[in-house]
Amino acid sequence: MNVVVLLGAPGAGKGTQAPLLSDRLGIPVVATGDLFRAAVRDGTTLGMDARRYMDAGQLVPDEITVRLLLERLSRPDAGHGVILDGFPRTAVQAKALDDALVDRGERVSAAVLIDIHGDELVRRMSGRWICRTAGHPYHEVFSPPNVPGICDLDGSELYQRRDDQPDTIRLRMAQQLSALSDVIEHYRSSGVLHTVDGLLPIDGVAEAIDRELAAAGIRPAGEPSERAAG
């Protein structure tokens, strides 16, 4: 089965690319940020705990995040493969994912780093609007919806995330990038890291991801996959 991890700084384009890749590979997206936002919206205890960290631009503690992710991966729709957006975010989470996959005789097929940093990330997050129903991302300039304020895909209202305020954007960058480096190293050393240029337009990033995954022998669910040597 294909387990594809999308890595990148806050605002790199993980949530934009994940559904496109999901359509192409025929496997669902699991995004821990979306799971946390749903828990906040539903007012659960988990949501109230997570919200304190998210509003402060910090990572939610590993124990809470790993439990949430493993519960989601145990559902039947994740049994044929999954695209992970925003998980793992720490070395501890990366190890927990490896261990859970080993128990099923599987491993991460590819980790794709959408490589981008600096001011462009701030521009992307501060112009972002996402939909209430599924978190589909839009951008005021780079990827506007057909009708302002309405999601093209499901018709729901668009809103701006609480953590996309300029102060919180700065905190997220300051507090999360060093853990991202640890995760990049984890996948580099296990030989499954692929890097694409995140400054390309949305279509260009999607094409670059396709090229990397094809070179790694990753094919849509149902077709036999050939893992590249090494």
Ligand code: AP5
């Ligand atoms: P999460 O929701 O995962 O946020 P993030 O990682 O900070 O990433 P973003 O969603 O901000 O960016 P993205 O890469 O998805 O970019 P997007 O595609 O939207 O996490 C939120 C919080 O939850 C965390 O801060 C943390 O507190 C907690 N959390 C989540 N997972 C956790 C974990 N595993 N451990 C601990 N805590 C966790 O694109 C951004 C904008 O740019 C959009 O407007 C888009 O339209 C535009 N855009 C995208 N690509 C392009 C392009 N190529 N060209 C031009 N514009 C583009």
Ligand code: MG
């Ligand atoms: Mg996202």
